[in-house]
Amino acid sequence: MSQPPQGKSIWGTINTCVEIALDVYAIVAKDQDGKEQQGIMVKKSSAGELLSKKAVRMGQESGEWLCYGKDIKGVPLYEILLRRIADCRRMEKLIMGQIGELKRDGKLNWTDYFGECQPPRLTLEHGIDGMRKIRNGIYLLNDPSRTMLAIHGKVADQFLTPAAVGYGKREGNTSFSMPRKVLLP
Numbered sequence: 001m002s003q004p005p006q007g008k009s010i011w012g013t014i015n016t017c018v019e020i021a022l023d024v025y026a027i028v029a030k031d032q033d034g035k036e037q038q039g040i041m042v043k044k045s046s047a048g049e050l051l052s053k054k055a056v057r058m059g060q061e062s063g064e065w066l067c068y069g070k071d072i073k074g075v076p077l078y079e080i081l082l083r084r085i086a087d088c089r090r091m092e093k094l095i096m097g098q099i100g101e102l103k104r105d106g107k108l109n110w111t112d113y114f115g116e117c118q119p120p121r122l123t124l125e126h127g128i129d130g131m132r133k134i135r136n137g138i139y140l141l142n143d144p145s146r147t148m149l150a151i152h153g154k155v156a157d158q159f160l161t162p163a164a165v166g167y168g169k170r171e172g173n174t175s176f177s178m179p180r181k182v183l184l185p
Contacts, residue, residue: 001142004017004019004025005041005065007029009027009029009037009039009041009062009065009067010039010060010062010067010069011027011029011038011067011069012029012030012031012032012037013029013030014027014028014029015028015030015036015131016028017028020040020077020080021050021080021101022046022050023042023043023045023046023151024040024041024042024043024050024076024080025040025041025042026038026039026040026073027039027040027041028073037070038070038073038074039067039069039073040066040067040068040077041062041065041066041067041068042059042066042068042076043064043065043066044061044064045064046064046152048060048064048184050076050080050083051076051077051079051080053078055079056073058072058075059076060137064156067087077098079132081182083123089120116136117136117137117152117155118152119131119139119150120132120141120150120152121147130142131150137151137155138150138151138152138153138155139151151168153170155173156168156170
C-alpha cells in the first residue's frame, strides 16, 4: 500500500486527504490565494488497474500521481463505483453459490435451525377437515374434494426450487400450499 499524498499538490497545500479506494484519495487543498480546491489523486502505478485508458489520459500528472480537478473528478469516481458494482455482483454470485451448497448439503438439519415451525392456519373455515404432519414445517391438508401440501414459508424458501414455488400459493408470511394435482399424481 502506498503512502497518501502529503504536502503540496497541483491545487496547493493539502489540508485533507481521505482514501476513497486503494491508492485513490479525495483531496482538499489551499491554493496560494487561500481558496480551497478539491480534487482526486490516483497513484499512477495503480491507475491502469483502476481506471480505463481514457480516464487515465484525462488525469494531470504530478510526480507519482494522476490528478483530477473539480471539473473532472467525477471521472475516476464514476469508474471506481462501476468497479465496485461489478465486484458486488461477483461477490453476490459467490455467496449465492455458497448458500445453494449449504441448502443442498445440509437439508436434513435445516429445520433444526429454524426451530419448530408453526402448523398452517388453514382450518375448517377454509374447508380443511384434516391435517397430517409429515415433518417439521410440512403438512398434508385434506378436505373431501382436495389434498394440499402446506409448507412453512421458511422451509419453502430453503428447499423449493423457483419452478416449484411457481406452482404454489403463498398464504401470508409463513405458509405455502401446493394443490394435489401438482404433487400427487
